[in-house]
Amino acid sequence: MPRIIASLVGAAFVFVLAIALFGTAKTAIQDPAPESAEHVFHLHPENIHLPSNGFFGKFDNQQLQRGFQVYKEVCSACHSLKYVAFRDLTKIGYSEPEVKAIANQWVIEQPNINPETGEPATRKNVPSDHFPSPFANEIAARAANNNALPPDLSLMTKAREDGSNYIHALLTGYRAQPAALVKEFPGSKTPQGLHYNPYFANLNIAMPPPLTSDGQVTYSDGTKATKDQMARDVAAFLTWTAEPNLNARHAAGVAAGIFLLIFCFLAWGAYQNVWRDVKH
Structure with a gap:
């Protein structure tokens, strides 16, 4: 008896769920949601074909060093890189003396405590330090950026769909808002203090064009x-900060593939040897 009751309850649940699903599908077909400005005017980034793309991709250290230079001279004024240490730069071709010089000359110094007075102080960066934040805290960051919080860039290419292509498209995608957008969606005019960028999720971004x-x-x-x-x-460069071991991972994948091919060949040879005297 309990099994019959349980089966009836389960069947009733499935029936109700099916009715709800049918009703939702019917409504979506007969009365679809109106298209939004984001849906109509949002653009998807094109593939920029970085050397690191693909199964056999590898980072180009010269390009990564140029990317680091752009981050240092342009992006670091607002964006942190808190999961990357200065000494990690040796992985993209910088020598240890160069890394020491970069850390020592970095504009933002590390927060510290004066051991003699106990007062807050700062000190020069050393290679083992992570890149310091350009702002003391979130309040200071928002105050300097029209109440927008600049995100950390360490893992940005992992945090955004089609990350590397998205970064490139976003940086080069600033433009005047199309007249057709305002005409078709009168309430979608870019607000004061924001900037139109069709590659950003809601088309309007607080960050001014960094590459001018x-x-x-x-x-x-x-x-x-x-x-x-x-x-x-x-x-x-930001692809590397998000996945610094990509070269090693790709190399391990290639080695594993070669090993499996050799193993399959040896297994086939062993099979042929074991069954060579057996008549079919």
């Missing part, structure tokens, strides 16, 4: 610093 002109950064390797090039390079 070609040559904003002077690359030490002589590469021409166009806005597109700077956006590509910093996107590559």
Whole structure:
């Protein structure tokens, strides 16, 4: 008897769920939700084909160093990189003396306590330190950025869909708001203090265009610093900060693939050897 009751209750639950699902589907078909400005005018980033893409991809250290230069001279004024230490830069081709110099000359110093007075103080960065935040706390960050909180960039390419391409598209995507958008959606005019960018989720972003002109950064390797090039390079650098072991992971994957091929060949040879005298 309890089994019959349980079966009836389960069947009733499934029946009610089916009715609800049918009603939802019917409503969606007969009375679809109106399209929003974000749905109509939002653009998806194009593939910028970084060297690290694909199964056999590898980071280009020269590009990563250019990307770090863009971060240092442009992005670090507002965005932190709290999960990256200065000494990690040796993985992208900087020597230890160069890393020491970068850490020591970094504009933002590390918070510290004066051991003699107990008062707050600062000290120079050392290679083992993580990149310091440009702001003392969230309140200071919002006060300096029109109440918007600049996100940490360490894992940004992992936090956003199509991360590397998204970073490049966002940095190069600032433009005037299309007249067609305001005409079709009168209430969608970009608010005062925000900036129109069709690659941002709601089309309006608080961050002003960080890359304003070609040559904003002077690359030490002589590469021409166009806005597109700077956006590509910093996107590559932030791909590395989010996944610094990508080269090793790809190399391990290739080695595992080769091992499996050899193992399959040996297993096939052993099979043939064991059953060679058996007549079919």
